[in-house]
Amino acid sequence: MTPLCKxxxxxxxxxxxxxxxxxxxxxxxxxxxxxxxxxxxxxPLDWWQHAVIYQIYPRSFQDSDxxxxxxxxxxxxxxxxxxxxxxxxxxxxxxxxxxxxxxxxDISNFYEIHHxxxxxxxxxxxxxxAHELGIKVLLDYVPNHASTExxxxxxxxxxxxxxxxxxxxxxxxxxxxxxxxxLVPSNWVKDLYIPTVL
Ligand SMILES: *[C@@H]1O[C@H](CO)[C@@H](O)[C@H](O)[C@H]1NC(C)=O
Ligand SMILES: [Ca+2]
Numbered sequence: 255m256t257p258l259c260k261x262x263x264x265x266x267x268x269x270x271x272x273x274x275x276x277x278x279x280x281x282x283x284x285x286x287x288x289x290x291x292x293x294x295x296x297x298p299l300d301w302w303q304h305a306v307i308y309q310i311y312p313r314s315f316q317d318s319d320x321x322x323x324x325x326x327x328x329x330x331x332x333x334x335x336x337x338x339x340x341x342x343x344x345x346x347x348x349x350x351x352x353x354x355x356x357x358x359x360d361i362s363n364f365y366e367i368h369h370x371x372x373x374x375x376x377x378x379x380x381x382x383x384a385h386e387l388g389i390k391v392l393l394d395y396v397p398n399h400a401s402t403e404x405x406x407x408x409x410x411x412x413x414x415x416x417x418x419x420x421x422x423x424x425x426x427x428x429x430x431x432x433x434x435x436x437l438v439p440s441n442w443v444k445d446l447y448i449p450t451v452l
Pocket of ligand 1: 436
């Protein structure tokens, strides 16, 4: 071996040893440090926090008896459709009895199914089929107001004992133009497409 070759080998050997020492020291320093990024905490989620929910407007979804108005049987008949599309839950706009001045949001009886949509049996069948197929059912319940045809409203308006404070009541204002007339008690303006209900 020529002296040049020998020097090159010694040089390479020295580099390798240096590399090993530097590498080991670096590893030792890094390994002794606590990681600055914490592992993400796994938070268990409730079903509704990750479910895909399909909103149904019952009146226009599916008519099962040919009267031109969607109904609960129509929804039940289409339940497989939700499974195929990967839906976890259906949410129906109000299906309770209503004079339909506000298309179901004016509930007159919170205990009955609106007659054009079907019966309580139809509703029970809908829920049973949904659950059978693993679909949850959400109802659009409207507790903050009611139809003027609701017994709650009528009894409260008549101040029947026990119902007086079911609604917020305020006396009307005198009409400065006409002493026998009364005006609405607030300056709240209505912003709805429907005619004044009261
Ligand atoms: C005054 O108000 C009463 C009660 O609303 C109504 O019957 C009557 O026609 C009104 N009179 C006039 C002049 O507008
Ligand atoms: Ca129908």
